[in-house]
Amino acid sequence: MDTQQLxxxxxxxxxxxxxxxxxxxxxxxxxxxxxYAVQRVLREEAGPLVGWKLGVTxxxxxxxxxxxxxxxxxxAGANALDLGEPLDTSQLIQPRCEPEIVFVLGxxxxxxxxxxxxxxxxxxxxxxxxxxxxSRFRDYRFTMADxxxxxxxxxxxxxxxxxxxASIDLRLVGVVLEKNGEVVxxxxxxxxxxxxAAAVAWMVRAMAAHGEGxxxxxxxxxxxxxxxxxxxxxxxxxxxxxxxxxxxLGCR
Amino acid sequence: MPVTDxxxxxxxxxxxxxxxxxxPPFTDEDPSLGMADGYAVQKELVALLxxxxxxxxxxxxxxxSKPMQKMVGVDSPDYGPVLASTVYRDGDTIPLxxxxAPKIEAEIVFVLGxxxxxxGVTVTQAHAAIAGAVAGMxxxxxxxxxxxxxxxxxxxxxxxxxxxxxxxxxxxxxxxDSRLIGMTLTRNGELIDxxxxxxxxxxxxxxVAWLANVLGENxxxxxxGHLIMTGALHAAVPMQADDVFRAEFDRxxxxxxxxxxxxxxxxxxx
Numbered sequence: 001m002d003t004q005q006l007x008x009x010x011x012x013x014x015x016x017x018x019x020x021x022x023x024x025x026x027x028x029x030x031x032x033x034x035x036y037a038v039q040r041v042l043r044e045e046a047g048p049l050v051g052w053k054l055g056v057t058x059x060x061x062x063x064x065x066x067x068x069x070x071x072x073x074x075x076a077g078a079n080a081l082d083l084g085e086p087l088d089t090s091q092l093i094q095p096r097c098e099p100e101i102v103f104v105l106g107x108x109x110x111x112x113x114x115x116x117x118x119x120x121x122x123x124x125x126x127x128x129x130x131x132x133x134x135s136r137f138r139d140y141r142f143t144m145a146d147x148x149x150x151x152x153x154x155x156x157x158x159x160x161x162x163x164x165x166a167s168i169d170l171r172l173v174g175v176v177l178e179k180n181g182e183v184v185x186x187x188x189x190x191x192x193x194x195x196x197a198a199a200v201a202w203m204v205r206a207m208a209a210h211g212e213g214x215x216x217x218x219x220x221x222x223x224x225x226x227x228x229x230x231x232x233x234x235x236x237x238x239x240x241x242x243x244x245x246x247x248x249l250g251c252r
Numbered sequence: 253m254p255v256t257d258x259x260x261x262x263x264x265x266x267x268x269x270x271x272x273x274x275x276p277p278f279t280d281e282d283p284s285l286g287m288a289d290g291y292a293v294q295k296e297l298v299a300l301l302x303x304x305x306x307x308x309x310x311x312x313x314x315x316x317s318k319p320m321q322k323m324v325g326v327d328s329p330d331y332g333p334v335l336a337s338t339v340y341r342d343g344d345t346i347p348l349x350x351x352x353a354p355k356i357e358a359e360i361v362f363v364l365g366x367x368x369x370x371x372g373v374t375v376t377q378a379h380a381a382i383a384g385a386v387a388g389m390x391x392x393x394x395x396x397x398x399x400x401x402x403x404x405x406x407x408x409x410x411x412x413x414x415x416x417x418x419x420x421x422x423x424x425x426x427x428x429d430s431r432l433i434g435m436t437l438t439r440n441g442e443l444i445d446x447x448x449x450x451x452x453x454x455x456x457x458x459x460v461a462w463l464a465n466v467l468g469e470n471x472x473x474x475x476x477g478h479l480i481m482t483g484a485l486h487a488a489v490p491m492q493a494d495d496v497f498r499a500e501f502d503r504x505x506x507x508x509x510x511x512x513x514x515x516x517x518x519x520x521x522x
Binding site for chain 1: 318429431432433434435436443446447448449450451454485500501502
């Protein structure tokens with residue numbers, strides 16, 4: 001099973017809105033590098049890109065799946081929801097929502113030694129966001145190579161109004177996720193790799209190995225801050241982050 | 253039918269506190285025991301502790317998160333007194349020997365500025381009565397063996413309160429949305445968990461209103477200066493000797509405690 005064929009399976013799952021078995025069932029040799037190769041094929045077919053996203057950024061999740069580093073994927077412009085725009089769940093397979101801190105790049109940023117401080121100084125804004133995950137694999141069961149191939153379960157995303165990052169301690173900002181008026185989870189920004197900017201810096205360093213980097217104007221979803229909550233038509237999800245604001249997402 | 257031997261049950265808990273030998277859950281013997289029975293025993297236990305010279309300096313509210321309520325099978329919080337003998341300060345060493353099976357929780361603690369007496373206290377009134385917030389940690393402990401608690405057991409056992417530690421800087425709530433106060437908990441420098449104020453009943457200020465209204469039914473008021481512990485913002489973490497726990501709250505600052513072997517007596521606050 002070659003990279004193109006694996007990518008085609010995932011593309012078909014998206015088009016059919018039907019979950020598939022994990023790729024590693026038929027491609028037991030698929031490793032992390034192979035997963036990124038599949039993701040690159042999907043990226044070339046995805047149309048204009050608007051940014052990037054991180055996954056597996058919580059230490060608890062890393063310990064749970066037995067890895068010590070996060071993973072990353074790309075954001076296709078076609079998958080951006082605008083503020084107030086409802087999520088059409090019929091376009092997705094098994095959507096789940098999670099709150100994230102989003103960085104908006106004010107200038108290009110690349111290199112093998114980028115740190116959290118570089119990420120903050122390169123960002124023109126930070127915002128609250130909701131990522132809608134939608135694993136193409138049945139019941140979200142996958143290996144790390146699978147989830148990387150599947151563009152780290154990227155589905156849809158919505159980004160709130162950015163505010164200047166200066167003097168906000170993103171480690172400590174409180175994060176509240178509500179569904180249908182009930183608090184379902186809380187966190188602080190540190191839930192993503194100890195500091196969300198550190199998570200982004202990790203990604204920039206990982207991209208540097210392939211000669212890639214972040215471009216001015218791109219957005220980066222810096223990793224889920226709580227467990228993701230499943231959504232169905234009629235649900236309303238609200239993500240609030242202290243100092244950054246609130247984003248509301250209605251599902252139909 | 254209300255519990256008939258509340259004094260004996262209170263005495264058993266009182267002895268377990270002194271000897272640090274836990275007792276079987278009351279609900280093993282009588283599964284029908286409920287919340288009212290628990291409070292009847294708690295009242296007797298508090299009387300015993302006050303007779304020893306202790307003082308009530310505030311209240312703790314527990315079971316304020318949905319996951320905890322589900323675990324114990326209730327849909328409301330519970331409460332117990334905070335005793336003067338169990339209060340530690342930022343930087344203090346907490347002796348494991350003073351407890352049976354202690355766990356630590358980071359909590360937002362309010363200092364009351366005005367008297368609040370229910371029923372009928374609104375969240376807005378509670379907010380107005382709060383002088384400010386401090387960073388807090390609760391050491392929860394169970395005098396019931398292996399934390400095998402049902403609602404009546406934990407309520408009787410002072411809502412499983414063991415001790416508390418608070419920072420000293422009282423931060424007024426003006427302009428602060430206490431739902432969104434973020435918190436990180438580290439153990440020996442390693443991030444263990446994070447949370448935000450909304451984990452406590454959706455809003456820690458709502459916890460104060462709830463407490464004032466429940467106590468008001470018994471003619472008890474919250475007094476100026478009282479400390480109100482508003483409930484854990486994360487899952488409780490077991491404590492071991494030589495652990496250093498640090499909770500940092502956005503807008504409120506940090507609080508650090510060390511854990512040591514040994515028992516109370518030599519350390520400040522105990």
